[in-house]
Amino acid sequence: MTSATVAVRETTYREAMRDALREALAEDERVFLMGEDVGRYGGCFAVSLGLLEEFGPERVRDTPLSESGFVGAGVGAAIAGMRPIVEIMTVNFSLLALDQILNNAATLQHMSGGQVHVPLVIRMTTGAGRQLAAQHSHSLEGWYAHIPGIKVLAPATLEDARGMLGPALEDPDPVLLFEHGTLYNASGPLAEDAGPVDIQRAVVRRQGRDLTLISYGGSLPKTLAAAETLAADGIEAEVVDLRVLRPLDDATFTESVRRTHRAVVVDEGWRSGSLSAEVSARITEQCFYDLDSPVLRVCSAEVPMPYARHLEEAALPQPEAIVAAARAVVG
Amino acid sequence: MTAKQTPKGTRAAAHRSDLLRQMTRIRVFEERCVELYSAGKIRGFLHVAVGEEAVAVGVMQALTADDAIVSTYREHGHALARGVPMDAVMAEMFGKATGCSRGRGGSMHLFDVDHRFYGGNAIVAGGLPLAIGLALADKMRARPAVTVCFFGDGAYAEGEFHECVNLAALWQLPVLFACENNLYAMGTALERAQAETDLALRAASYGLASWPVDGMDVLAVEKAARHAVDRIRGGGGPCFLELRTYRFRAHSMYDPERYRDKAEVARWRERDPIELLARQLTETGELATDAREAMAAELATEVEAAVTTAEEAPLEPVEDLTRFVLSEVGP
Numbered sequence: 001m002t003s004a005t006v007a008v009r010e011t012t013y014r015e016a017m018r019d020a021l022r023e024a025l026a027e028d029e030r031v032f033l034m035g036e037d038v039g040r041y042g043g044c045f046a047v048s049l050g051l052l053e054e055f056g057p058e059r060v061r062d063t064p065l066s067e068s069g070f071v072g073a074g075v076g077a078a079i080a081g082m083r084p085i086v087e088i089m090t091v092n093f094s095l096l097a098l099d100q101i102l103n104n105a106a107t108l109q110h111m112s113g114g115q116v117h118v119p120l121v122i123r124m125t126t127g128a129g130r131q132l133a134a135q136h137s138h139s140l141e142g143w144y145a146h147i148p149g150i151k152v153l154a155p156a157t158l159e160d161a162r163g164m165l166g167p168a169l170e171d172p173d174p175v176l177l178f179e180h181g182t183l184y185n186a187s188g189p190l191a192e193d194a195g196p197v198d199i200q201r202a203v204v205r206r207q208g209r210d211l212t213l214i215s216y217g218g219s220l221p222k223t224l225a226a227a228e229t230l231a232a233d234g235i236e237a238e239v240v241d242l243r244v245l246r247p248l249d250d251a252t253f254t255e256s257v258r259r260t261h262r263a264v265v266v267d268e269g270w271r272s273g274s275l276s277a278e279v280s281a282r283i284t285e286q287c288f289y290d291l292d293s294p295v296l297r298v299c300s301a302e303v304p305m306p307y308a309r310h311l312e313e314a315a316l317p318q319p320e321a322i323v324a325a326a327r328a329v330v331g
Numbered sequence: 332m333t334a335k336q337t338p339k340g341t342r343a344a345a346h347r348s349d350l351l352r353q354m355t356r357i358r359v360f361e362e363r364c365v366e367l368y369s370a371g372k373i374r375g376f377l378h379v380a381v382g383e384e385a386v387a388v389g390v391m392q393a394l395t396a397d398d399a400i401v402s403t404y405r406e407h408g409h410a411l412a413r414g415v416p417m418d419a420v421m422a423e424m425f426g427k428a429t430g431c432s433r434g435r436g437g438s439m440h441l442f443d444v445d446h447r448f449y450g451g452n453a454i455v456a457g458g459l460p461l462a463i464g465l466a467l468a469d470k471m472r473a474r475p476a477v478t479v480c481f482f483g484d485g486a487y488a489e490g491e492f493h494e495c496v497n498l499a500a501l502w503q504l505p506v507l508f509a510c511e512n513n514l515y516a517m518g519t520a521l522e523r524a525q526a527e528t529d530l531a532l533r534a535a536s537y538g539l540a541s542w543p544v545d546g547m548d549v550l551a552v553e554k555a556a557r558h559a560v561d562r563i564r565g566g567g568g569p570c571f572l573e574l575r576t577y578r579f580r581a582h583s584m585y586d587p588e589r590y591r592d593k594a595e596v597a598r599w600r601e602r603d604p605i606e607l608l609a610r611q612l613t614e615t616g617e618l619a620t621d622a623r624e625a626m627a628a629e630l631a632t633e634v635e636a637a638v639t640t641a642e643e644a645p646l647e648p649v650e651d652l653t654r655f656v657l658s659e660v661g662p
Contacts, residue, residue: 069460069494076464103454112442113433114655148656172658
């Protein structure tokens with residue numbers, strides 16, 4: 001084997017994302033990063049720390065607290081030939097820019113009869129688990145996955161944190177990257193030469209024969225932990241990481257469900273009208289006669305995210321609930 | 332020897348005559364659209380700018396082909412004055428495949444990227460962030476272009492407006508803010524929406540050059556726009572023009588105009604920008620009565636030809652419904 005020749009180093013999700021940003025800025029002078037405190041502060045979650053010193057204030061551009069203004073500016077700059085990366089601190093703040101994301105970024109190409117293209121990347125933090133309460137913790141990527149005209153990615157691994165940004169920038173259409181806040185400190189080995197990854201397909205993260213657990217983003221580590229617990233009891237769960245929330249890669253998860261005949265969808269969004277509902281519906285539409293059990297879902301409790309640790313933990317999908325749902329479908 | 336008999340004087344007279352022609356062309360086009368709407372040929376919302384022609388025509392005189400325009404849902408005049416072909420605009424009103432947005436935009440969303448005409452935006456103030464981005468890209472790439480952003484007095488009530496005027500001033504972007512103050516945001520009078528109604532004064536508070544202009548006097552509008560654009564192109568930062576104008580017709584075709592007096596409309600009609608200029612040119616002997624009649628006849632012929640062309644144009648095939656949601660080719 002030649003694997004010994006592949007250099008590997010210990011890194012974090014945050015550093016992997018920073019490396020991706022640094023590479024994008026170095027390789028293409030049309031690329032610039034813009035957002036609140038991305039420059040002198042180093043990024044709210046320190047993702048862009050050091051990039052201002054390396055690339056200067058034109059290309060690592062601090063903005064006032066004007067989400068709609070600077071997200072829309074990213075749309076305009078993309079139309080005019082730049083490759084902007086706009087950072088929004090959290091998904092809750094992105095609602096202030098929803099007009100620009102939906103009414104402009106996602107819509108201009110169609111509304112102009114194909115004349116206007118918006119090669120824009122928007123990055124934002126999503127999700128709970130850090131006791132940040134109800135205005136910094138929600139998982140609204142499912143809402144964005146509802147919108148035609150944009151692509152929605154959820155990197156959950158070091159490889160994806162390192163490798164999704166490049167292809168997102170090469171994409172001629174708007175791409176939203178949702179970075180789960182609990183993943184930034186995730187660490188592990190990453191190949192020194194880690195580079196672009198596919199941004200079309202879901203990926204099977206763990207193989208199994210007895211049921212399919214479908215998840216993404218911050219719920220992926222919990223789902224993999226649940227799969228290990230199940231394995232100790234002789235239940236082999238296959239784990240699919242959706243990765244691409246729009247357009248959904250039905251083929252990967254339905255192929256898995258056709259083999260395992262059982263599925264549980266794990267989604268940190270609220271259950272009603274959620275991405276998990278969409279995945280479940282597609283399984284039912286496409287695999288109904290292959291199913292040996294109803295599709296179950298593990299989602300966040302339908303409350304605004306509370307502050308207290310025990311309440312927040314109770315509101316979120318946890319490995320125990322995933323294990324329980326898996327046991328219920330396996331029967 | 333009168334001034335117009337010198338070569339320079341002749342050119343200036345020809346230019347004034349062209350301004351009259353352009354304003355009349357917009358008027359004839361829009362009045363015909365109103366008839367076509369009543370006849371059921373044009374549907375959706377139709378917002379005409381009858382009375383506001385001097386703003387569109389005057390501002391466009393200051394621009395070159397490299398400059399960009401972002402407009403509103405009341406943008407037929409802007410598009411025509413910019414040089415978007417009348418056939419393509421009329422076909423768009425008819426929802427035809429030959430329309431400037433291939434039948435996907437309609438009256439409110441005219442686009443022509445070849446003329447750097449980035450659309451009618453139907454979200455009030457929603458176009459301002461786009462203009463910021465277009466100008467940012469031009470500035471970052473050291474292109475000498477100016478972006479003109481049209482919007483109405485209603486935009487003052489939106490947060491996006493304030494975010495964007497600040498951003499333009501903060502970043503010294505080459506933007507000309509062209510505020511069409513027609514005194515009404517749909518049916519809400521300016522003084523019912525704003526405690527301070529001196530819009531030029533308020534814009535100046537953001538740290539940019541700003542002044543009011545008689546928006547019924549095309550020569551005054553042109554002069555102001557040229558001054559502003561020269562200043563912006565010379566690196567003087569963004570400018571703001573409050574163009575004081577008036578909409579003679581209803582807001583849209585569904586508006587019974589309960590919110591304003593007929594006497595008020597009549598008073599403003601006395602300052603009709605087309606009649607104002609025609610009177611001036613007649614008094615100086617630059618415009619003969621038969622020349623004006625010939626102009627009207629020629630324009631009516633042009634509009635009728637556009638109507639016929641639009642009527643005969645093909646519809647976009649339904650099979651192409653989902654085109655232009657995502658790009659079909661790379662950037």
